[in-house]
Amino acid sequence: MPIDTRSSYGASPLAGLSSGGLAGAGASHPSMGLPGVLGESQGMREVFRTTRQVAPSRACVLIVGETGTGKELIARAIHDLSPRSTGPYIRVNCGALTESLLESELFGHVKGSFTGAVDNRTGRFEAAHTGSIFLDEINSTSPKLQVKLLRVLQEGEFERVGDNNTKKVDTRIVAATNRDLLDEIDSGRFREDLYYRLNVVPIYLPPLRERREDIEPLVLFFLKRYGEQNRREMRKVHPEAMRKLREHDWPGNVRELQNYVERSVILGTGPELLVEFLPPQLRGEAPPRPIRHRGGGADFPSLTVELVRQGIRAAGANANDLHDRIVGQVERELIQQVLQACDRVQIKAAARLGINRNTLHKKLSEYRIDENAPGGPARNGDGGEAGDAPSNPRADDPISDDE
Numbered sequence: 001m002p003i004d005t006r007s008s009y010g011a012s013p014l015a016g017l018s019s020g021g022l023a024g025a026g027a028s029h030p031s032m033g034l035p036g037v038l039g040e041s042q043g044m045r046e047v048f049r050t051t052r053q054v055a056p057s058r059a060c061v062l063i064v065g066e067t068g069t070g071k072e073l074i075a076r077a078i079h080d081l082s083p084r085s086t087g088p089y090i091r092v093n094c095g096a097l098t099e100s101l102l103e104s105e106l107f108g109h110v111k112g113s114f115t116g117a118v119d120n121r122t123g124r125f126e127a128a129h130t131g132s133i134f135l136d137e138i139n140s141t142s143p144k145l146q147v148k149l150l151r152v153l154q155e156g157e158f159e160r161v162g163d164n165n166t167k168k169v170d171t172r173i174v175a176a177t178n179r180d181l182l183d184e185i186d187s188g189r190f191r192e193d194l195y196y197r198l199n200v201v202p203i204y205l206p207p208l209r210e211r212r213e214d215i216e217p218l219v220l221f222f223l224k225r226y227g228e229q230n231r232r233e234m235r236k237v238h239p240e241a242m243r244k245l246r247e248h249d250w251p252g253n254v255r256e257l258q259n260y261v262e263r264s265v266i267l268g269t270g271p272e273l274l275v276e277f278l279p280p281q282l283r284g285e286a287p288p289r290p291i292r293h294r295g296g297g298a299d300f301p302s303l304t305v306e307l308v309r310q311g312i313r314a315a316g317a318n319a320n321d322l323h324d325r326i327v328g329q330v331e332r333e334l335i336q337q338v339l340q341a342c343d344r345v346q347i348k349a350a351a352r353l354g355i356n357r358n359t360l361h362k363k364l365s366e367y368r369i370d371e372n373a374p375g376g377p378a379r380n381g382d383g384g385e386a387g388d389a390p391s392n393p394r395a396d397d398p399i400s401d402d403e
């Protein structure tokens with residue numbers, strides 16, 4: 001289901017907010033763009049207007065939007081346009097840490113409060129004193145942390161983990177979510193009181209497919225950026241390529257568009273971005289990926305973000321083997337797929353993977369890939385078709401390890 005929390009925003013969330021001078025923004029028009037944030041559509045103009053209006057206040061802002069729509073850019077702009085811009089801007093990705101690590105990251109801890117707490121540590125809230133703190137993926141926080149966050153929001157107070165002393169902090173809170181928090185409330189994963197406290201001023205970033213007029217300016221903007229970075233003279237976009245770009249549904253939103261333009265600049269030749277430089281799904285040669293509304297874009301970085309997020313969530317709050325669990329699983333899958341593609345010939349697979357044959361051999365037994373392989377056990381050498389030729393006798397020779 002698409003994210004759309006607009007209906008839950010209520011009328012005029014800015015009513016009653018101070019509209020004092022904009023730090024660093026001069027007397028600019030409220031709907032004027034923000035530095036480095038492009039958008040000419042009605043939806044983006046609304047975003048610019050709300051951002052500029054809310055920035056000078058202390059109000060908490062909740063930024064909502066699918067992956068890659070620019071939530072982080074807006075959070076940063078709010079800080080930069082605020083009177084706090086000379087103070088620190090601290091970003092915490094709440095989805096990247098387990099409950100206890102996140103608690104200590106946010107609030108700090110005192111020496112000895114848990115195994116591994118060898119020193120007193122200042123948390124990110126204290127680090128954000130006089131500035132702003134951006135709580136990204138706020139939807140990933142546990143109920144216990146939500147209680148603690150509510151208190152900071154209401155009273156500006158908290159305790160470090162393992163400490164009885166109450167700390168006070170003066171920071172402006174900006175939060176982001178790529179899930180509809182009302183759905184999260186319904187399913188019991190998010191506290192309603194925290195939602196209303198966070199949602200003082202909501203900013204909704206529309207997905208790119210709902211503001212197609214922004215596509216062309218974004219393409220030209222990134223073409224210039226990556227052209228300069230890579231010293232390429234690609235300045236124009238062929239009309240047919242632009243048509244394909246305009247028609248794509250952009251499940252990964254601006255991040256996906258940015259990646260495709262960068263890729264075209266790097267892989268393409270000549271002064272013009274041609275259809276052939278675009279990835280197959282845009283050229284109509286492969287079925288487009290389904291649109292993922294909930295956090296997972298179809299581009300590789302977004303998929304990685306979502307994969308890791310799901311791995312952390314599935315492991316549970318008490319897991320202490322996240323590295324092995326998540327990285328191990330990805331590595332195992334990579335080796336299996338490459339082995340399959342190399343007809344299960346280890347020497348070929350090792351070359352494709354760019355790792356030493358002995359390393360691959362060790363990993364095969366570590367992950368017990370032979371035993372479970374659908375295509376039979378992996379073969380050591382480059383022996384052609386199974387049974388046709390003897391395996392390369394040198395394939396298993398010890399060679400220098402690359403680890």
Ligand SMILES: Nc1ncnc2c1ncn2[C@@H]1O[C@H](COP(=O)(O)OP(=O)(O)OP(=O)(O)O)[C@@H](O)[C@H]1O
Pocket residue numbers: 036037038039065066067068069070071072073074178254255258302305
């Ligand atoms: N309107 C825009 N103008 C220019 N660049 C943009 C715009 N929106 C997004 N981008 C670029 O797209 C990329 C993704 O943006 P950002 O990280 O802010 O997305 P996000 O909404 O935080 O995504 P996620 O939910 O995956 O964290 C960044 O490189 C950002 O600079």
Ligand SMILES: [Mg+2]
Pocket residue numbers: 071072136
């Ligand atoms: Mg983000």
